[in-house]
Amino acid sequence: MGLLRSVVLAGGGTGGHIYPLLAFADALRRHFPEVRITTLGSPKGMENELIPPAGYDLRVIPAFQLPRSLNLNLLRTPDRMYRSAHAAGQILDEVQADVVVGFGGYVSVPAYLAAWRRELPIVIHEVNVPPGVANRMGMKFTRNIAVGFPTQPQQAESLRDARVVGVPLRTAITRMDRHALRPQALAHFGLRPDLPVLFVSGGSSGARTINLAVAGAAKKLAHAGIQVLHVQGGRNDPFEVPSDLPVPYVVVPYLSDMQLGYAAADLMLCRGGAITVAETTAIGMPAIYVPYPFSNQEQERNARPVVEAGGGLLVDNGELTPEWIERTVIPLARDPRRLATMGAAAGGHGRRDGDEALLDFVCEAVARR
Numbered sequence: 001m002g003l004l005r006s007v008v009l010a011g012g013g014t015g016g017h018i019y020p021l022l023a024f025a026d027a028l029r030r031h032f033p034e035v036r037i038t039t040l041g042s043p044k045g046m047e048n049e050l051i052p053p054a055g056y057d058l059r060v061i062p063a064f065q066l067p068r069s070l071n072l073n074l075l076r077t078p079d080r081m082y083r084s085a086h087a088a089g090q091i092l093d094e095v096q097a098d099v100v101v102g103f104g105g106y107v108s109v110p111a112y113l114a115a116w117r118r119e120l121p122i123v124i125h126e127v128n129v130p131p132g133v134a135n136r137m138g139m140k141f142t143r144n145i146a147v148g149f150p151t152q153p154q155q156a157e158s159l160r161d162a163r164v165v166g167v168p169l170r171t172a173i174t175r176m177d178r179h180a181l182r183p184q185a186l187a188h189f190g191l192r193p194d195l196p197v198l199f200v201s202g203g204s205s206g207a208r209t210i211n212l213a214v215a216g217a218a219k220k221l222a223h224a225g226i227q228v229l230h231v232q233g234g235r236n237d238p239f240e241v242p243s244d245l246p247v248p249y250v251v252v253p254y255l256s257d258m259q260l261g262y263a264a265a266d267l268m269l270c271r272g273g274a275i276t277v278a279e280t281t282a283i284g285m286p287a288i289y290v291p292y293p294f295s296n297q298e299q300e301r302n303a304r305p306v307v308e309a310g311g312g313l314l315v316d317n318g319e320l321t322p323e324w325i326e327r328t329v330i331p332l333a334r335d336p337r338r339l340a341t342m343g344a345a346a347g348g349h350g351r352r353d354g355d356e357a358l359l360d361f362v363c364e365a366v367a368r369r
């Protein structure tokens with residue numbers, strides 16, 4: 001594509017901003033192998049662990065604190081933000097960027113600012129309702145806004161004209177055949193093929209409440225014949241699991257090959273991060289969602305439509321105890337027919353083409369320029 005020679009992708013902080021960026025970068029590379037792809041990240045975000053191994057050029061720009069007010073006045077832009085925007089601008093010039101695509105996280109803001117000053121097209125992809133602070137600032141500079149999920153106009157005025165493109169997801173997840181991959185996944189984790197597997201993940205950073213509640217129910221789960229595959233989470237404290245259990249309880253710090261976890265699982269217990277919900281629905285995974293309680297009910301909003309369609313259960317963070325798990329999770333994990341019904345309902349809610357749909361949207365934005 002003649003119009004597109006160099007694309008800068010900005011996004012960082014947690015996996016929730018980085019995985020969609022990577023999935024989009026993969027789609028870009030698939031369709032336009034000649035296009036130069038540069039990513040912008042912050043010094044301490046998870047992008048440093050996730051982007052270079054994926055084979056993309058990561059440029060780190062200085063960190064800064066976002067001002068609380070969104071009434072951005074460039075003359076009063078704090079020094080550190082100015083420095084970050086200046087660094088982002090130098091990179092845009094160096095790589096001769098044609099467009100900036102931002103996925104949220106603080107590092108997106110200087111990229112949006114620098115692109116706006118250069119009159120470059122900016123495309124924003126937002127997965128959360130309400131949108132995150134960084135993207136809300138970016139929305140002052142562009143009308144090219146794409147969202148992961150349909151939103152109610154009354155929920156977010158700023159997203160009213162946005163294009164719903166879905167969430168760019170890794171093809172390792174969207175293109176996997178769960179049933180075909182299952183034997184390899186079970187063998188990889190040392191799990192048995194004859195017993196159900198509960199897959200536990202608190203999102204990219206892990207979730208202490210989930211970790212402690214499930215580990216607290218380890219004996220009951222094991223004696224009920226339920227195996228557990230438990231992702232501790234990249235930045236979470238270790239927890240104790242009894243060593244003398246009759247069936248496997250496998251703890252892993254973090255899964256780079258998340259598709260193996262999904263392929264091994266019969267049921268998932270997880271937070272309600274937007275990308276997690278997009279993935280569970282894309283692959284038709286029945287799930288128990290435990291939304292993070294301190295993010296504006298955003299995670300509950302992500303999970304509720306899926307649960308209302310019959311694709312899973314929703315439990316309050318405060319109510320997730322070992323006793324709740326014993327009462328609710330054990331009977332569900334041992335009921336394959338109910339799991340199959342739930343999985344089908346979840347699958348009815350998912351889409352797998354977010355990477356391609358966002359790429360179309362970006363190409364349109366560049367062509368309109």
Ligand SMILES: CC(=O)N[C@H]1[C@@H](OP(=O)(O)OP(=O)(O)OC[C@H]2O[C@@H](n3ccc(=O)[nH]c3=O)[C@H](O)[C@@H]2O)O[C@H](CO)[C@@H](O)[C@@H]1O
Nearest residue numbers: 014015016019203204205231254255258273274275276292
């Ligand atoms: C506490 C908090 O503020 N969480 C936010 C954060 O969640 P978080 O960063 O946890 O993001 P999500 O739950 O949306 O996605 C997690 C991603 O990490 C991947 N993964 C997870 C564990 C693992 O071992 N390996 C792995 O690859 C998952 O497959 C998924 O792709 O960003 C999301 C998207 O902006 C928001 O909706 C969440 O509210």
